[in-house]
Amino acid sequence: MNRSSIIIASLALGLGLASCGQYLDKYPDNRMELHSPSDAAKFLVSAYPEGHPAYLLEMYSDNTDEQDYTNWSANSPFQEQAYRWADITEIREQETPQQLWDAHYTAVTVCNEVLKHISEAKNKDEYSAQVAEAKLCRAYAMFQLANVFCQAYAPETAAKDLGLPYPEEPEVHPGRVLYKRGTLEQLYKRIEQDLTEGLAGLANAQYSQPKYHFTAQAAHAFAARFYLYARQYAKAIEHADATLGSNPATSLRDWAAWSKTGLSGNVQPNAFVQSSVKANILLQAVATEWGGLSIPILRGSKYAHGALISTTETLQTDGPWGASGDVLNYTVVNNNGVSKYAIRKLPYTAKYVDRVAGIGIPYSTYTIFTTDETLMVRAEAKALLGRYEEALADLNLELSVFSKKGVKLTLQGIQDFYKGVKYYTPEHPTPRKELHVTPALEATTQEPLLQAILQLRRILTIHEGLRMQDIKRYGITIYRRRVNVSNVVEAVTDKMEARDPRLAIQIPQDVISAQLEPNPRNGAKTN
Structure with a gap:
């Protein structure tokens, strides 16, 4: 042929x-x-890949706890293995x-x-x-x-x-x-x-549908994130500038309008991923269950972004901008009897293989690159280069659309806020986590400014899998906790520190069997 x-x-x-049995290439x-x-x-x-790692990486990250309640169970062995940082043996699920x-x-x-x-x-x-x-x-x-x-x-x-x-x-x-x-x-x-x-x-x-292809703007947004991760901060800023243009305020998401859309069905998620939204630079439709599992349904409730994380670290906790759940432009969704706290960003639809029999493949659309996330890339790169006032300006620009009350931060206000917040421990969680990077961060201004950027980005990109990259890049220690229905930590069952071998998820067994070198484990627990 x-x-x-x-x-x-x-x-x-x-x-x-x-x-x-196939190795790298798949030929239909x-x-x-x-x-x-x-x-x-x-x-x-x-x-454009027919898969996205958000579900896997959200389970792996500090956005998930084990919820200890009789009626709550894992969605599948894959979900449990991912949460427990095991070498994953499940192969059939989409993520x-x-x-x-x-x-x-x-x-x-x-x-x-x-x-x-x-x-x-x-x-x-x-x-x-x-x-x-x-x-x-x-x-x-x-x-x-x-x-x-x-x-x-x-x-x-x-x-x-x-x-x-x-x-x-x-x-x-x-x-x-x-x-x-x-x-x-x-x-x-x-x-x-x-x-x-x-x-x-x-x-x-x-392109006839440019938001699903690499336009110049999408390519620059990709380059900005790549160079941030590659620690080439000046290049990250250069490409973020090319993405955002001379007046980025005009291309950021209208969070206020989005937050007012209906919460039923896919109304709000569909509004979030619309190709007509200027903030959406590159969209990717993939087969995934995560659009359904991430929201407050009973399935998969044993391992979830629960109330304890939401109220002490993410959607409902305090930041230098105030009480996140009250100040920022989103509605936290939760149902009584379900452990999950979420915001509605991911649509969940079925592409039917047999509509009569009700057999279909669940799909979601992800916002792969957005102007808001690229602005946060630029803010972080500037903070890491010591350009604190410029980083602060980008942070405030995002808050100008993401907050309800026109919040405007100062460097002194950020410093004062994080001085009053103890570093996270699993039993006494806070949004401030110790950062372990080389070279060490300047303590007076740089570290608290980066804490604010990372905290805001964790909220902005929740459910999207990006938090795990921040954990790896900053050497943040994360824990596995078992939490009861009263949001009390019953046990700390594991922890993963900077450079833990398990941060590199194990490659599939079939390629290991084909003699590709596996990721090292060095005696760390894998099951």
Whole structure:
């Protein structure tokens, strides 16, 4: 069969049914030949991964406790394994490491097939937009995989930490090439190369649904986050500037209007992810249960973002802006008899395989990059460079739309607030957590300013999986706690400190069996 013959429509179903015997590349049976830039563009729709790690990473993070009540149970063994930081053996659910690995490497395969076709085409010059999109999608898929399966990037350790295979050529015989993981430093360099080259070639890109593709704005937002994680703060600011433009206030989310939309059904979540919202830069529709499990339904209530976390650390606790639940523009949803506290950001819809039989696949749409989150990236990068007044200005700009009462912070007010807040302990939780980074933070202004940025971002991005990256990047110690119905901590059952091997989630067993080096565990508990 022609090497340029690729599937478009059946990729999504193939992800859920792919054999564990395959290694990196996943090849479906129904294929479509690539002959033109239009064909390549259509196929690149499948270069955006059919999976997202939010459910896995929210379970893994400090946004989740074990809720001890007879009627509350785990949704599945996967949910429990993720919460307990175990090496996950479940493979069939949509958000498992196996499925995330398959989804993202399938996206990489699509990119490589398109780039291979273009390299052999006589009219290469006509494909500049498709080359750019393919490289950006490949970089994004590998960045997402790195955020799940690798340690956080740090210059002092990246040359030793394990990276991931970065295929750049299609395989004639999938599963027969023995890959090496390389280092995290090498992985980041290859992501950066694709990201840089993709950005440079986007000038002619045109899309019928631009919010679901890498536009120039989306590519710059991706670059801003990448360079923040890569600790290249000046570049993070440069790309955040390009994302936000000269008047970012006009593109931030209208949180006040959104917070007034209806809470029933998918009304508020659909309003959050609308492509017409200027704040939404890149959207991604994926198969996931998380849109339903994250809200106050009974399923999956044993491991949840419960009242204790909500009232002492996140949605309902105090910040330097005041009482979050009263001051900020959202409504916390909760039902009596259910352990979950949430805000409505993720729609939950079924794509039916058999409507008569009621058989379907649950889907949600994620806001992958937004102007609000990019503004917080810029604020953090400025704070880390010692540009405190500029970081404060960005923080206040976000609060100008995210708060109900026109809150405006000062550096002194932030310092005073966090001086009055003790560092978190699992038995006496607060939103202030010890930050362990190299070099150490300046204590008087920088540390409290970053506490405010991290606290606000934790709220802004709740349910989206990004909190886990902040935990890894800042060496925040997190705990497993069992909490009773009176919100009393019954037991602290585990903790994960900076550089704990389990911060790099274990790669799937099938690729370990194919002789890819597993993540080290060094005697840490895995079950």
